Amino acid sequence: MKDKHIIEVLDNASIKSLSETQVNEIQAHARECVSCRDAYDAARLSAVVLQSRAHATIEPSPFFQTRVMAAWREQQAVENVPAIWRLWNSAKVLVSTMAVTTAALAVVSLMAPASTTPLLDQSLSAYSAESVIMGQSSDDQMSYEQVLSTIYEDDDDAR
């Protein structure tokens, strides 16, 4: 041990679990080897802090048992509810929202034709081929008789 570094020994087992002979050998070596002395000091302090940490336990509060049993009953209540009911419970918000949206769309689609069709007709007549070509609005369109008389009047004039 005297010539051999002790670091392996320190890492192999807790310093608290070493026998007195082992500790004496380590200390003898540490007195002569600076790097092993640093390692030994560090291992010794690490063991002290780890023991302190291990003893820092939290005790259960007096209400802990009551709380666990309440959580257990709640869990049991959830598990005893039929699967279809649990599915409904989790999906009811989504289903309700979808139903309201569908109803709203249905109302809108029923109301829409009455208000949109006249507008469509107006826009069509406003841009009819006749009005665009002749440059006339629908108000001053010629009647059928007027068209005929205009044609035949021209023929009479020619004769």
Next chain:
Amino acid sequence: MRQAQDGEESAFAEIVRRYSPRVFSVASRFFRQRSLVEEAAQEVFLKAFTQLGSFEGRGSLEGWLTRIATNTCLNMVRGAKRRPEFTVSDLTEDEQSWLDHQPIDRSEQRSVENNLVATDLADRLLSVLSPEDQQALLMIDGEKASIKEVAEATGWSESKVKVRAFRARRKVREAMEKLLGHRSKDRASEQVTR
């Protein structure tokens, strides 16, 4: 036990009363905050009640609960973020003073306050390890558990426990050595300035 397996509530309550100190002790290894320890312990008992039918009674109920507790806590810790490696400048004044006085004062009698400082320091050192390595080291070096006991509590093989403990011990010792090295350098520079 049979009553509990039959779903009798009073039997469950008795299990919680009898084994909660053990489950809390396991959870305290992982967490320092009471709320987290209680949350973990509650989860352990709820899991245990659900799986009670699968308990065949080969080992002790305490051993079975310890294993559930260890695995539950490990899963909780794995989900949490790991702290970055600390440096000597992160140490509080109390921690630095604790380190300063330890090599001189080798007595085992320490005040409660000193214990708290040592516990904080342990947490800092343990933060360099994985949750699994922390467990192995705390059980063996902190609680003086045997390799076999750790293997039973965690479900790992004995050689795996040995490897974890060796690796963890080395890392913690090196981290502590770094702190002590910085401390002696600081002392030297203080003396020079004086």
